Amino acid sequence: MSQTSDTLGRPLRDLRISVTDRCNFRCAYCMPKEVFGKDFAFMERSHLLKFGEITSIVKAAVPLGVRKVRLTGGEPLLRKELEWLVSGLKAIDGIEDIALTTNGSMLVQKAQALADAGLDRVTVSLDSLNDETFRAMNDVNFPVARVLAGIDAAIDAGLTPVKINMVVKRGMNDDDVVEMARHFRGKPVILRFIEYMDVGMKNGWRLEDVVPAGEILKRVAADVALEPIEANYEGETALRYRYADGEGEIGFIASVTKPFCATCHRARLSADGKLFTCLFAGQGHDLKTLIRDQNASVEQLRDALAAIWRVRTDRYSEIRSDDTGDLPRVEMSYIGG
Ligand code: SF4
Numbered sequence: 001m002s003q004t005s006d007t008l009g010r011p012l013r014d015l016r017i018s019v020t021d022r023c024n025f026r027c028a029y030c031m032p033k034e035v036f037g038k039d040f041a042f043m044e045r046s047h048l049l050k051f052g053e054i055t056s057i058v059k060a061a062v063p064l065g066v067r068k069v070r071l072t073g074g075e076p077l078l079r080k081e082l083e084w085l086v087s088g089l090k091a092i093d094g095i096e097d098i099a100l101t102t103n104g105s106m107l108v109q110k111a112q113a114l115a116d117a118g119l120d121r122v123t124v125s126l127d128s129l130n131d132e133t134f135r136a137m138n139d140v141n142f143p144v145a146r147v148l149a150g151i152d153a154a155i156d157a158g159l160t161p162v163k164i165n166m167v168v169k170r171g172m173n174d175d176d177v178v179e180m181a182r183h184f185r186g187k188p189v190i191l192r193f194i195e196y197m198d199v200g201m202k203n204g205w206r207l208e209d210v211v212p213a214g215e216i217l218k219r220v221a222a223d224v225a226l227e228p229i230e231a232n233y234e235g236e237t238a239l240r241y242r243y244a245d246g247e248g249e250i251g252f253i254a255s256v257t258k259p260f261c262a263t264c265h266r267a268r269l270s271a272d273g274k275l276f277t278c279l280f281a282g283q284g285h286d287l288k289t290l291i292r293d294q295n296a297s298v299e300q301l302r303d304a305l306a307a308i309w310r311v312r313t314d315r316y317s318e319i320r321s322d323d324t325g326d327l328p329r330v331e332m333s334y335i336g337g
Helices: 051-064 082-090 107-117 131-138 144-156 174-184 213-221 288-292 298-310
Strands: 014-018 068-072 097-102 121-125 162-168 189-195 226-228 239-243 249-253 266-269 274-276
Touching (some): 014 051, 051 082, 051 288, 051 298, 068 082, 082 107, 107 121, 107 144, 121 144, 131 144, 144 162, 162 174, 174 189, 189 213, 213 226, 213 249, 288 298
Parallel strands (some): 014 068, 014 266, 097 121, 162 189, 189 249
Antiparallel strands (some): 226 239, 239 249, 266 274
């Protein structure tokens, strides 16, 4: 397998593609309503990469080692006819896995069409089963029942195991972690608890609001026996545990307390065609101009991607400290999680 490595020897394997900067939720840790209000200037449609342009970039990335693509947003299902992009990506030789991260609000309508188009897996963000807490956290009063129905639709469509991402914030939803584990145990679902992160510059992040993965683990393990299990592959972000009674698996994504930068092989593409080499990067590399103004071929895009990755030094989570708080960081809603 050909590969291109960065300055820390990390190969490029995983490309996360944001297809829109818009979302129908306003989760405070990602897209606080005060900032992303009704007057916020979201990208114009003409600035978004077209599906054909995204497909060219993915084709260019395969010879460098990319095997997995994840579609993100904002909320990717707001982008119309996304199944066309999925089927286009599925046709690319070398792409082994296509996943989608969504808030689940439109999965009931979309799950089957996406699965038919070739989507392999889906990850649903779900921060509480408590309807009041969930409505408060998405800040648009969206009922949890409709997301749970979306998860069932994804399971019925065969997009399994469905992964569930719960961002845990102290004083907000940390009392719900045991209930979440009980609810999804024994289902074709892998629940992952995510430490609250200082993504972007707008979410008012404080370290004291982080519930360390170790503490969440203790709470769940006090309720049901867990056993640690090996990672599926090098660079997997979740620390995996299985229920001792065999009723499935859960995970912990501990970017704050147990950084995993040493094996990070993810790049992110914004909806307007900028490549970011870290979730906490301040700047991206403009690929859209290469495509639209310079008619770059797939080979020229490949060389541009390789040149960007080879000089990559990012390891933000390892260097996170009181001094890094003011470092400019791109908004997560702009490049996807
Ligand atoms: S902080 Fe950046 S380099 Fe570290 S794991 Fe996250 S995306 Fe990768």
